Amino acid sequence: MKICIIGLGYIGLPTALMLSKSHNVFGCDTKEEIVENINGKNPPFIEPGLEEMLKKSNLRAFTHPVESDVFIICVPTLFNKEVKMADLKYVKRAIEEIVPYLRKENLIIIESTITPGTCEKIVTPLLEKSGLRVNKDIYLSHCPERAMPGNTFYEIIHNNRVVGGSDDKSADLAEELYKSFVKGTIYKTSIRTAEFVKLMENTTRDVNIALVNEFAILAEEIGINVREAIELANKHPRVNLLTPGPGVGGHCIAVDPWFLTESTVNTRIINTAREINDGMPRYILSKAKKIFVERNIKDPTVTIFGVAYKGNVDDTRETPALKLIKLCEKEGWNVKVYDPCVKEFEYPLLPLEEAIRDTDLIIVETDHTEFKNINAKMTSNFVRNKNIIDTRNIMNCKEFLDEGFEIKILGIGKGN
Numbered sequence: 001m002k003i004c005i006i007g008l009g010y011i012g013l014p015t016a017l018m019l020s021k022s023h024n025v026f027g028c029d030t031k032e033e034i035v036e037n038i039n040g041k042n043p044p045f046i047e048p049g050l051e052e053m054l055k056k057s058n059l060r061a062f063t064h065p066v067e068s069d070v071f072i073i074c075v076p077t078l079f080n081k082e083v084k085m086a087d088l089k090y091v092k093r094a095i096e097e098i099v100p101y102l103r104k105e106n107l108i109i110i111e112s113t114i115t116p117g118t119c120e121k122i123v124t125p126l127l128e129k130s131g132l133r134v135n136k137d138i139y140l141s142h143c144p145e146r147a148m149p150g151n152t153f154y155e156i157i158h159n160n161r162v163v164g165g166s167d168d169k170s171a172d173l174a175e176e177l178y179k180s181f182v183k184g185t186i187y188k189t190s191i192r193t194a195e196f197v198k199l200m201e202n203t204t205r206d207v208n209i210a211l212v213n214e215f216a217i218l219a220e221e222i223g224i225n226v227r228e229a230i231e232l233a234n235k236h237p238r239v240n241l242l243t244p245g246p247g248v249g250g251h252c253i254a255v256d257p258w259f260l261t262e263s264t265v266n267t268r269i270i271n272t273a274r275e276i277n278d279g280m281p282r283y284i285l286s287k288a289k290k291i292f293v294e295r296n297i298k299d300p301t302v303t304i305f306g307v308a309y310k311g312n313v314d315d316t317r318e319t320p321a322l323k324l325i326k327l328c329e330k331e332g333w334n335v336k337v338y339d340p341c342v343k344e345f346e347y348p349l350l351p352l353e354e355a356i357r358d359t360d361l362i363i364v365e366t367d368h369t370e371f372k373n374i375n376a377k378m379t380s381n382f383v384r385n386k387n388i389i390d391t392r393n394i395m396n397c398k399e400f401l402d403e404g405f406e407i408k409i410l411g412i413g414k415g416n
């Protein structure tokens with residue numbers, strides 16, 4: 001079968017590589033650099049297993065679509081921050097671009113996250129500009145992706161999948177295709193339900209994170225260790241609390257809940273959870289301010305450890321670290337950034353020693369494993385003041401305390 005994957009990013013490229021094991025797969029990306037990298041067998045981003053898979057595969061990439069039996073759309077879903085709505089312009093453009101290549105019996109699968117109703121109200125009319133009718137001449141499915149960067153290959157194989165069809169045949173065709181590499185169970189449903197399920201999943205995570213972030217703030221007020229409390233609460237057979245942190249990042253969990261709220265007046269919890277998680281950088285800032293006031297530190301320098309939105313990845317999309325940096329700058333503080341995984345960011349990424357030289361406060365934003373091994377003695381030789389706020393509880397606390405550092409861990413109140 002000939003398959004054309006539109007959008008060769010974190011989701012599209014691994015999907016293309018998995019399908020290329022048993023099908024004739026073409027990739028299409030508008031960015032020439034990505035196409036050149038893929039054809040030159042160079043991974044365009046960090047993902048365990050990507051380099052080996054790319055070297056072994058016969059995937060060929062182009063900057064335009066290729067006539068195929070199946071088209072899979074994996075382009076980004078943008079988020080319009082001003083109006084807090086999904087911006088579907090990339091999805092629309094990708095559909096418009098495949099229209100000239102469509103033939104009878106083609107299957108079109110949307111993997112990109114979309115708002116409920118998009119396939120019926122936006123995608124179908126665009127596809128039908130080809131003169132072909134959805135459910136009669138061509139077939140349409142929405143198969144939202146659930147994989148997590150850093151573990152993508154394992155997850156796209158083993159996760160269960162939800163396949164929404166615009167009719168039964170569309171769902172059956174998509175199921176058949178995914179069966180070629182998915183070992184999880186494939187559940188078929190309507191296209192609108194599949195659109196909704198994806199957003200429910202990420203919203204659930206956002207709400208659960210907001211809950212533990214609120215618990216972390218309360219634990220600090222009460223004077224207990226929230227991590228110990230969470231561990232104990234999780235001994236309850238029906239409680240499963242997550243881990244608090246400096247906010248929510250990544251271009252899914254931090255934005256998808258807004259896709260549910262954009263056209264309704266009937267959501268409360270979803271909006272509040274977003275507010276709590278988006279407010280975490282302000283909370284961390286207030287902690288930093290307190291340290292500088294208490295220790296009479298003037299014109300401080302702050303070093304941010306980690307700008308990736310989560311540990312051991314290079315992805316900085318929607319990272320809460322960016323908001324914290326901007327808030328620190330607004331205070332007039334000097335901000336330096338260190339991230340051993342990230343290669344490109346809005347602010348200069350400094351080598352470790354340069355980043356901690358003469359700093360007054362290190363704020364740990366990301367749980368990169370590498371942070372566990374940062375030497376306290378070495379750090380102590382470079383900094384001006386020995387203060388750490390660890391929002392992830394990742395630093396080697398004992399070593400730093402022995403070196404005379406003051407460490408504040410998110411969710412741990414005084415006396416713990």
Ligand SMILES: NC(=O)c1ccc[n+]([C@@H]2O[C@H](COP(=O)([O-])OP(=O)(O)OC[C@H]3O[C@@H](n4cnc5c(N)ncnc54)[C@H](O)[C@@H]3O)[C@@H](O)[C@H]2O)c1
Pocket residue numbers: 006007008009010011012028029030031034074075076077090093094097111112113114144145146147148149251252
């Ligand atoms: N990354 C994740 O963890 C994840 C998880 C689940 C769902 N998703 C969803 O999957 C979709 C893709 O996400 P991603 O992380 O792979 O995005 P990405 O930004 O990593 O990759 C998308 C690629 O699409 C290309 N592109 C944009 N418009 C194009 C067009 N018209 N034709 C061809 N290529 C085009 C871009 O150049 C880019 O390389 C999004 O809707 C996202 O919300 C992502």
